[in-house]
Amino acid sequence: MIEFRESLKMATSMLLANKLRSSLTMLGIVIGNASVVAMLGIGQGAQELATSQLEDLGPNVLFVLPGSQRNRRASFNLPKTLVLSDAEAIAGQVPSVAGVAPEINRRLLVSHRNLNTNATIVGTTPEYPAIRNFSVAQGRFLNILDLERHRRVAVLGSEIADRLYQTQTPLGQNIRINNITFEVIGVMETKGSSLGSNQDEFIFIPLDTMVAQLVGRTSPYGIELSWINVKAKDGDSVGAATFQMENLLRLRHNIKNGEDDFGVSSAKQMLDIVNTITGGLTILLAAIAGISLIVGGIGVMNIMLVSVTERTQEIGLRKALGAGEQDILSQFLIEAVIVSASGGVIGVVLGMAIVAIVGSLSPLITVISPAAVVVSLTISGSIGLFFGVVPARQAAKLDPIVALRNA
Structure with a gap:
């Protein structure tokens, strides 16, 4: 527990000492989380709006429409x-x-x-x-x-x-x-x-x-x-x-x-169709936004790899003073998780702000899903851990003599 606190303290101090690099590393995660929360909120808002409009018609309203089903799919100018x-x-x-x-x-x-x-x-x-x-x-x-x-x-x-x-x-x-x-x-x-x-x-x-x-x-x-x-x-x-x-x-x-040469549709059937379409679009938007989270994770890995190269003297010195591979590994992993989790929190707040703005400027009944917030934060933290493994292992494997000689 003491070793973890020490690693956390060192990781935090290193991130604060390099604010610009830490901020740029965090940017991809911020954008990814904001996109996920905003897209899910707007998508669910569109679904809620469509549902409220169709439910307003009543459960027992029917529409008799002209033209065959093929005509209605192919053209707005129905016979x-x-x-x-x-x-x-x-x-x-x-x-x-x-x-x-x-x-x-x-x-x-x-x-x-x-x-x-x-x-x-x-x-x-x-x-x-x-x-x-x-x-x-x-x-x-x-x-x-x-x-x-x-x-x-x-x-x-x-x-x-x-x-x-x-x-x-x-x-x-x-x-x-x-x-x-x-x-x-x-x-x-x-x-x-x-x-x-x-x-x-x-x-x-x-x-x-x-x-x-x-x-x-x-x-x-x-x-x-x-x-x-x-x-x-x-x-x-x-x-x-x-x-x-x-x-x-x-x-x-x-x-x-x-x-x-006609069709009969109920408000419930239309609601089911709309829910299927908007649900599919919401998943599609969330998947597209999720890609930006992965891109942000790759950015974390790239910057951490550069950081390992820049900090060979620090790593060699710590190892020469008795730090083990596990200590170095923990420090770099904690840095990656802190960057990703912090970017996740900022991104979620930004996404919620975007959803609120869209809701105030449009008729959409925007919804901020707690599940989307939790999933987004969990994924961003996991991405930091996952993409931080390679640079952390590289740092932990550095030979202290070679590191000090090349510094």
């Missing part, structure tokens, strides 16, 4: 294989469904007086807020009379309302969508982003008005839909609702043996 009568059939004939909201969406130019912006125009029905868990902050949402009478009324997302009306009250004022005037009847509560789109940039108008005034009829089979939002009666009914809707649409679309 419009769903029509309004499909949504009406689901609402009327699928017993495990509690609500249906067909949807048409387009990215269009909107303006108020001299202010212009682009927004996602959503043509839908009064059932939409209940199914997609939206709430109205001011005014009201669309009702059945708006739909039946093809009224030019609009409900604005909170960000669009702030951007176009600023300090004014939007209710009762006009907004122009593709140079067609609509009356603002409501403003939605702030919702945030989901599935890659900013829901606060949505503008909701009656589905029939959108078809008659903005997009027109492009199919002889009815009003083409972007997709259909469906709410099952409860979480336990999701499987039954999916099965019943698939059978109904196959019958309506006359699909017997071929590939479906």
Whole structure:
């Protein structure tokens, strides 16, 4: 124990005597640990954000999407294989469904007086807020009379309302969508982003008005839909609702043996896919950051080897005074571990700071994982021990007479 304390004291004094060299040796470890902690924190933050957004949809929300699975993988411009009568059939004939909201969406130019912006125009029905868990902050949402009478009324997302009306009250004022005037009847509560789109940039108008005034009829089979939002009666009914809707649409679309020209996805399925993707990306980022830790360890070994060459006189003198190979080995190993562990602590603090900054400047729900901190510190200390063995053994094997003669 006394010998260890003596080796620790000598190792510390040598590191403090060569502050610049010690700092440069430590730099690679600092960068490696900071990268690991930051990448894992940001990756987990992205996963948490995606999870919170999809869970906000509810466990019993389903989406009926147009196009075959192959089409959906290969292109964003999906064939419009769903029509309004499909949504009406689901609402009327699928017993495990509690609500249906067909949807048409387009990215269009909107303006108020001299202010212009682009927004996602959503043509839908009064059932939409209940199914997609939206709430109205001011005014009201669309009702059945708006739909039946093809009224030019609009409900604005909170960000669009702030951007176009600023300090004014939007209710009762006009907004122009593709140079067609609509009356603002409501403003939605702030919702945030989901599935890659900013829901606060949505503008909701009656589905029939959108078809008659903005997009027109492009199919002889009815009003083409972007997709259909469906709410099952409860979480336990999701499987039954999916099965019943698939059978109904196959019958309506006359699909017997071929590939479906539609798909049914649940919020849970989307969550599983997102978690798989973000989890894989987090592992990839951590692996890339881990490489920098190894590079830092090699840097420790290189500098320690140079240090052995520079300190041959010191080593020879210690051996001449009675220090054994084990004493020299311990001193150099302790130096390597101190450099790596200190660099690990500094790197972890720096990584945590980076995660905190990213969290404050972005919508990511950044997380500092205690496991990542512990693993990072353990690996950095182990790397110092591992890469310190070669120079330490080289120092311990030096012949004291040769060392003193060459000094």
